[in-house]
Amino acid sequence: MKKDLRFERLRKELEGDLYTDTTQRILYATDASAYREVPVAVTRPKCTGDIKKIIAYARNEGLSVIPRGAGTSLAGQVVGPGIIMDVSRYMNRILEFNGEEHWIKVEPGVVLGDMNKYLAPFHLQFGPETSTANRCCMGGMLGNNSCGLHSLLHGSVRDHIIELEAILSDGSEATFREMTSDEFHDKCEGDPGLLETKIYSNLREILSDPLNADQIRREFPHPLLKRRNNGYALDVLLETDPFTGNGKKINICRLLAGSEGTLSFTTSMKLNLVEIPEQKTGLVCAHFSSLQDAVRANIIALKHKPAAIELIDDYILNCTKDNIEQNKNRFFVKGEPKIVLLIEILRDTIEEIDATASALESELRGAGFGYHFPLYTGSEEISKVWELRKAGLGVLLNIAGRKKSVQVIEDTAVLPDLFPEYIFDFERILDKYGLSCAYYAHIATGELHLSPLLDLKDPNDIRIFHSLAGDVAHLVKKYRGSLSGEHGDGRLRGEFIPLMLGQHNYELLKQVKHVWDPHNIFNPGKITDTPSITDNLRYPTEKRKRIPGTTFHFPEEEGLLYAVEKCSGSGDCRKSSLMGGTMCPTFMATKDEDKSTRARANILREYLTRSEKKNRFDHDEIYRVMDLCLSCKACKSECPSNVDVAKFKAEFLQHYYDSHRVPWRTLLIAYLPRLSLIGIRVRLITNMVTDSSLFKRIVGFSVRRRVPSLSKTTLSGWHRRRKEQDKEIRDLKGTVCLFADEFTEFNESDIGIRTIM
Template sequence: MTSLNENARSRDARVQPVSELAARLAREVQGEVLFDHASRGRYSTDASIYQAMPIGVVVPRDQHDLRRALDIARDARVPVLARGAGTSQCGQTVGEAVILDASRWLNRIVEFDPEARTVVVEPGIVLDHLNAWLKPHGLWYPVDVSTSAQCTLGGMAGNNSCGSRSIRYGNMVHNVLGLDAILADGSEGHFGFVDRLPDTGRVRELADRVRAVADGVAEEIRGHFPRVLRRVGGYNLDLFDCQNPMPYDPDARPNLAHLLVGSEGTLAVTQRLTLRLSPLPEHKVLGVVNFPTFYQAMDVTQHIVTLDPTAVELVDRTMIELSLENPAFRPVIEKALIGRPQAVLLVEFAGQEREALLASLARLNELMADLGLPGSVVDMPEPAEQKALWNVRKAGLNIMMSMKGDAKPVSFIEDCAVPLEHLAEYTDKLTEVFHRHGTEGTWYAHASVGTLHVRPILDMRRGGAEKMREIAEQASALVREYKGAYSGEHGDGLCRGEWVAWQFGSAVNDAFKEVKRLFDPNNRLNPGKIVDTPRMDDERYFRFPRHYQRIPLTPAFDWSAWNVRRDPRSGELSAPGSGDDLTHGLAMAVEMCNNNGHCRKFDAGTMCPSYRVTRAEQHLTRGRANTLRLVLSGQLGDEGLAGDAVKEALDLCVSCKGCRRDCPTGVDMAKFKIEARAARVRARGLALRDRLVGELPRYAPWASRLSGLLGAVQRLPVVSRRVKRALGLAEQRDFPRFRGNFLAEAHAPSAQGSREVVLFVDTFNNYMENDIARAARRVLEAAGYRVHLNVTPGERPLCCGRTYLSSGQFDKARAEARRALDHLLPYVERGVPIVGLEPSCLLSMRDEFLQYGFGEAARGLAESALLFEEFLVRARAAGELPLALKPVGHARALLHGHCHQKAFDALRPVETVLSWIPGLAVETIDSSCCGMAGSFGYEAEHYGTSMQMAELSLLPAVRAAGEDTVIVADGTSCRHQIHDGSGRRAVHVALLLEQALA
């Protein structure tokens, strides 16, 4: 294996054979074959600290594709690496090999037997998707890892994953009954219970020879394999020793599939998995125990597990503080806290009888009182609050990685497992180790089984590798002292592979090598993992080695807030040193992506709509962030942000800002896209279509006067099609309709009102849907407000600059923002709220305006800027909204939230305002982006993708709505997409409230 930079230098020497391999794969495989440098770069990392450029990537469409790709790679004598979601923490899924990505298409449920409680699945199926499918049958697959929304079952088997509830259900190895796999020589076979294997054949031969290897080191296995549940290092050669089986494995007889579980793809490539299922608990209760010291939390865990909980999970002070900084997590974590605890334990009880579980929760409270901590438990018996808090815990890794600056929590000793009776002492001594090296550690996860995810905070660019080695050696000594396991959950990979021999001894390590030789004599299946691995601190494989450089550039936005240094001990942030380039803030913001793949989820939340449609790594927030990181470090040529690789990666990004909210590390791809568009426009100029989009606020007054002529063009099909083709617009879309100029007609403020408000009427609601602006003004006046408007007689109406941003005209966008700020600042200084109707426009004041470099003035405006519904909810809470409302003739409101409303947690106020209308039941569609996304859905090349996004959940829900249902959508683009896709008219909340005025 070679590092990415070395590979980039050496790839010319092997272009011919690689090009032949790529060509053959493209001819004979139906799925995707990706050998371009950008695609390879996107697959060069996982969620670890490592990076290695693959030879190429194949995304098989079916099992035939998988077999064919393996045959072709074997003929070419190149290594292969099977990969799922790429969420591995230890570098298992990176390497100089042909990557086989099973996650896109190899994800079927093949067989299901509810009576036997078994299911057969392909390796690319995601855990949450499987459990959602099983839920109606009252079953689930209980190895519930924190990455359940994105991890694949094949990847979980490769790592021998464990999960939060392993104290009740065991690890992956205890819940896999069989595996169908392809071996290195191309033969296929079923790996299962040894006593059921055929008497002849390749699998039987391997079983017999592996047994002989295990028998040869039987005493060493008994002496060196840690007797703790959380032991996932090396190969499971103890599978033949069933005299003392773990309580989670009721079969108690050898199963050859268990040798493949935890083998990290080094022995075979999985085709299908046969899984043991468990009954789904009908009820759960949760107790959150608050501790004044971290040590107490660790010491008490051994007593809590005697109550037979299903999970005991740790959240430390660092994770609490970072959660409080995240607007999505803050209200959830606050409910779980009593004062300022240094740590909390999430203690869950699950079962079929709720009363019994409540009794267990009461016993937890009694236990804590007996241990000297009365009143330390927050009871959470209801499912909604439990789910919300578990979601915070599941985001633990990403929350930890949301620290700004180059120093990050680094994974290398995070899975050490020790017996519970030693947990407090082990964590105390390990903390002393961190302090000796001038750093702190972040702690969270599986206290119930003695496996805490601890990550020392290190800067890998500045001496971090040396500290990592020293800390690992001292931590390993503690693990040995307490008879624990060095690798307790996330496997070996590049991070812990060199410690396999240390943990198991030379004789067992030699046996591991013999097993590898039996299965893969030519070392082509994920080489360099488990046996013959590199050193953990070999910088050739680091994503951020000491020689890592960022290219010089001048970003459009002010990214200085990201260009900081963090003190590893105190956590204090400081400005960069004098030698630092202030433009590095942009690169550091991009590098906030830790590759954990949280963005791969698509059953909840808002991100990532383009990935939901394509299932392609290129169109994923993580894939885009990796592309940008490679570009900004000079690893994808010298064109920088203006290059084709960036354009292609961001092509389907609809700037929904779902990642801004849903990504726990706060990656804001929409803002990165603004930077990239601005750079490309500076380098290559502006296309006519983009100019039309950007200049909309300037020509809208003229278009409104010529609305009749524009309507006539639309009604002439031949002319309309030619114009749209010339502009690159989708022929299926109608031209926008201009309908007057509200601000020109009503620029004067209200004549009366005891309180003041500024109604910021954007371009769309001024010239295209001005009935919404009239309705909003009437509602505000009815509530007793004197309404000012964002226009001065004789001047062009104010604009947020959003259309300029989306078209790459950054300087014009900033100028518009400056003009708006200067006009609105006197109102802000008087405490007058600024209220907007179009989410993307108004929320620009709370987002992009803050990075223009406007200073305190912009912050003042951001605090005063409210969406229409946010303002109404706040006013009503203050007793300043005397509105009398009547029914509007609809029994139900079906609400679709604008993406930016969701990103800023501004959808709940819409639901609240709608609930004020008598007789109106409100239902919110669980939808992502509508797909229109400003001009995106109008662009000919994006029309198909736009409609696919709408068809995911929005349009089916709208079509299913009855005639007595009113469709509500605050976004202009959303309303147009709903009309184009369903024929239904959606309305802004302001229109409904106007109808409801008594």
Template sequence: MTSLTDKSVAPDARVKPVTELAARLSREMEGEVLFDHAARGRYSTDASIYQVMPLGVVIPRHQRDLTTVLEAARDARVPILARGAGTSQCGQTVGEALVIDTTRWLREIVEFDREARTVVVEPGIVLDHLNAWLKPHGLWYPVDVSTSAQCTLGGMTGNNSCGSRSIRYGNMVHNVLGVEAWLADGSEGRFGFFDELPLKGRERQLAERVKAIAEGVSAEIREHFPKVLRRVGGYNLDLFDCQNPKPYDPQGRVNLAHLLVGSEGTLGVSRRIKLRLSPLPAHKVLGVVNFPTFYQAMDFTQHIVTLDPTAVELVDRTMIDLSLENPAFRPVIEKALIGQPQAVLLVEFAGEERQAQLASLKRLTELMADLGLPGSVVEMPDAAEQAALWNVRKAGLNIMMSMKGDGKPVSFIEDCAVPLEHLAEYTDRLTEVFHRHGTEGTWYAHASVGTLHVRPILDMRRGGARKMREIAEEASVLVRQYKGAYSGEHGDGLCRGEWVAWQFGEPLNEAFRAVKGAFDPQNLLNPGKIVDTPKMDDERYFRFPVRYQRIPLTPLFDWSAWNVTRDPLTGELGEPGSAGDATHGLAMAVEMCNNNGHCRKFDAGTMCPSYRITRDEQHLTRGRANTLRLALSGQLGEQGLADDAVKEALDLCVSCKGCKRDCPTGIDMAKFKIEARAARVRTKGLALRDRLIGEMPRYAPWAKRFAGLLSAVERLDFLAQPLKRALGFAPQRRFPAFTSDFLGEYHGTPALAAGEVVLFVDTFNNYMEGDNARAAKRVLEAAGYRVHLNLKPGERPLCCGRTYLSSGQFAKAKDEARRTLDALMPYVERGVAVVGLEPSCLLGMRDEFLQYGFGEQARALADAAMLFEEFLVKARQAGELTLDLKPLPGRALLHGHCHQKAFDALRPVEQVLSWIPELTVETVDSSCCGMAGSFGYEAEHYDASLQMAELSLLPAIREADDDTVLVADGTSCRHQIRDGSGREAIHVARLLERALT
């Protein structure tokens, strides 16, 4: 076992064979071969509590690469571990092995038969991507797990995943028809229906051997296999039960592929998987039942399922409260609540006839009244409302893990399944167990099938492992008493492997070992899972063992808000640590990443643009957080945040803050990058390019004076191109044009008006695009406001410090922020709003300014700081805005700046544009434009910048006709649109100015 601080290529005993293996793979593979410590560290964890350093990582480009990997690993006698999205919660996808990541390239749809309702896929395809492809055909794959935006079909097959609607559709094992897999001996097995297997060959040999093993323990199978739908422990030997030979197939046929489902990659490596599809239901309705007590929610579930719902999902009070703390989830969950419920059940009905589903919803309301809870159901027949609430439920795990502090909800008994008639009593008694051990549990998930995800809050660094063992032992007694399954959904892995023998008995455990031996006699396929597993509390495998240490460093921001304690019984937070404790606060903020992989999604939201163009774990929010955690705990060496591995991991981070909004655990990689960039500058120094970027606000006035000369140089390629290359800028980009000085043009006292406002004009809108500031000033004055400008005669214009932060010059950024705060406080103190035009500048007052240690003054400025359109919307809602606008017939295409999206500040732009008569507005569903300040100007990032723009923004612009007005509030966004499409975008203030009567 590798230690937490191991810096070698691999454990000493395997250095030579692993080094030779890496060399061979590098020669023979077309995909990626990663054996450096940082890459291995990023694959050493999944969504469980465990960390095991792999021997190496390979990313095969095609099936030939996969064959090469298996052959080379077998020759070297090196174990292999096939991994999907790395979202396993029991440690199935961590191990001292060669990890195979199939998610980048092995994700094709191989065959599709619409009439037969079947599809064949490669293991790396993501469930949501498959269902998006199937939707036009009226079909879907119905094992709808909460991680559907990132989980792969290969991983789901390995884990025998279940979903919210398993009461209607079953688990993976009920919906897999066949598996083509590479076996440990190098042969390819095609596993399907037993009676269709070839009479000779490896598949038939294995089938007959497994059948014989199963028949030898048939009595134990009937006695010890749990009789609940949710049962995923061990191997599915009951498929050969001679008295009940058809537990998984509706036609009653034995299918050997079902043995591989749930085998956690210990029997074969999936090559292709054949799936049974289902028709998409035409209509869905949702009823949200509010319960005054948690016990009632559990007790009434058995009655609700008699109405034949497709799903009955639990959200408990803890999850409700955490959802209310998340700005993205708050408005959604509020619509579902009646008063202060202790729990809610999401009850869905689906089918072909809408009236039938509405009738079911009415019966639910009547049932709850009959059970003594009249008026407890919030009816949601609207599809959009349903989808929004389901997204909150699907984010349940991440919401639970958003608790601050070292104490976290820990997964180890989280999906024990019991029959519904015992559910209320089981949960009540398990809660008593938690209380005896001084903690509380968080509950959510699949009430319909008796599987509730419960996670006791434990601090694994301080006695958590002992409590975990004690709680598990008491919980197991309850599960056995109620004839349930100890592993109901998330598999065995490192967490529940030792409980397989307990659940099934020693004869069945020996049978499982015989199955493993038949398929993998050399124990090369994901060893240590299902059979011969370690103890669940073996500290050598923990991500945060007692010996875990954070290296000493002094962060630049104040991270003390993250350095908190939480009462495990009440859930109440203690007082945040002082600013002097901010060292731990930074590490604790990084450690909020629970590896669930929500950032791997592609189809919605802003996160994560660099992963979307690379599909590389290194350039993923999760991968970066893991790299930072390794650095902050000394596992990458002595340089900490200044380490080369940290620089490489953050290289394509565009500081879009998409993770700040979309990550349910609150990871803010943009802020982490500021800390890392500054640490790098302190250690390595500042490059000339970075100095030019950072000092732009200071030299902008001089650049304006020499604008003509700079423009002439730009037109002369023989001068401009070498100059750009020498400075490290992309020669394809034009230098910014300093063509205005808006603040320098205005002097004197602003005209008197009923209201007043400060217009904060940033460097970009002052010296590069002064028309935006002029338009904003004119609109504000037309609305009846006295406009103050952020300039005093003889002084340099105020600056938020953003360019200094992005270039690693933290001290200068803080000085600029302090100067700005001091200048604006007289206005703030008398209640005057501070209005800005550039999102990244203005929103810094609501973000970074709060962590400089400026105290209450920073909070007051944050409350007063608004973007131009936010101010207008707020004034109109207060009845203080009069703005006469004339019609502008036509269409506007709106692209939101990343920080607008992160702070939920894009909707005000849409609202303001909706005030313009006869203007149709469409918002591009885009991630980062790719320019991201200086990022798109840097030579090494030019290609990545345009690839980000091509994800959705530039294609949407090309589809728009020439008369469509392009609206983008961000300076970088407008420049990217111009460079990428040749079209000009304007700030919303300029469009409003056009509409003034």
């Protein structure tokens, strides 16, 4: 009780929101990873002052804070037992923009896609573009050091962060930016009582030590590898003027990129922008019969200076066949290719694109690689192909059976020239475990997303999950690659950082963490002191639960529960109205997590797997989250996993009403056509009653909602009276069928009449 009172006092001090109820805590217990930890509270700060108060509260109470944007992280970065700070709801403003100097200053909750929409009229964009661009937040991109499809051209967030403002663990504010050596040393010699001074001084001490420098250069991933996100970027800071005399200014922002919110809490960031290419675009969709042919073809394709090369395999292509949205984007696929490489070409003219594509095809065919090389230059066609590629993770959850595509070794990166040998060794590891694997990749920059098929409810597969991760970590180390190319370490890969970077360097990372955050407030258990990757997995491993007696047919192997678990948490349902599409209208209107498709799947899964009640649907928490679902079915078509929440809601309500009486509101809507048939006989009285506040309160409607009034006549009645005239029209014009639903029949018959007239 005392703890609740303390939270109550904090709630009153905040301008934003604070929740400690079970529902909100469950909804923020997962992200797009395989992990689940229920936080002690959820906050949605509105300003820097709120963030300071929450950090101070956490420090005083011995709690932690976990920064969160859209919650699309794949490695469990935003899962934890502390206080969630969701910046996506309020801290999502564009603060300043300078088109001439090509920079923009934003709060961490700004969505990448929305920001690029804002920049488009100025012919500018933020370079790194992730597949989650329509919902991911800039704070999350900074925390993960995200890359994207065009990292060959634009690199990662680390390459574009100019300056950031942050709250340190003691509540003080700091601004990090590019500095000369003299400015850096001045910072190191500042007030020794300031945490900021200690941070700079510690970095100088670590990176000035020749032994440390040697170990960093020896053990960190290869410096030519563009995608490398293991640990803190000490290797990047080392190669600057204060430590090498190379004239390159130091910027601590580059250390914070990829730090996963474990060192400070970012309140704003100043970002470099790039011009939108005015060149023409072509996309070659090269088909291959084997993975080895494709990875060797990638090396050849790189010589032709492409803007991007992406790899998708037959697992993904086959999954798109049954996906309503992505099936329309398969027009470029011929036959049953094992692999397709999407090779984007930017040139000044279409003729140059044609020439490059022709030369590329000729060289690949000459080397014996590939059998079909269609070229597309239309923007609509190219956009559809990229949409299919971006849907890769989601559609993989449509694979039938208990074993599903699992994120565990999905973020490895090695130099592209080493890919053929690396893939050969990797397939030997898969053979060792008898596993199948889906491949999709940013192959131009050495990033390979490998998704083995495992059942994380099966204790044996969980053991494989762990040992497979260890085997692949050793393999990546052999090729001096990075276990994380863009998705970050999080809960998933932190355990293997001592192996990947060496124990000496790992101790340096722990030292950095301790100096920045001595009380372990910021997102503990990520990067350093990470628990085992098998701790706190999303699914219980006890006896499997099947939901008996469902009203609808769920053909999946484990019925309704399996269908619900197809939601990966990728957050496609969190896109804004600016991004197009329909899913999810209630989230678009409110920006609240509990109004999203993902939330409805999460709350249903939680109680179906963990409820102790005989009727596991009998929970008001599920009812409240499901209540605002409009049953529009947008999720069934737009969700890459085809999650059908409208069907789930109908199934849930049937079971819920088995334990509770059906509300008057529901009965009224269900029998509306019959009631309207009676009410229209005394239309004026009916309209007066249904429009009254008393009626709305009794039935359960909001008093602010307008109940549709009954029309003067029904559509069918009007049509019968005009039967002869309608016959003449039918004879002259042919037959038109008009479906008259109950609203057109009783409430808006004038629309139907005008349509017929």
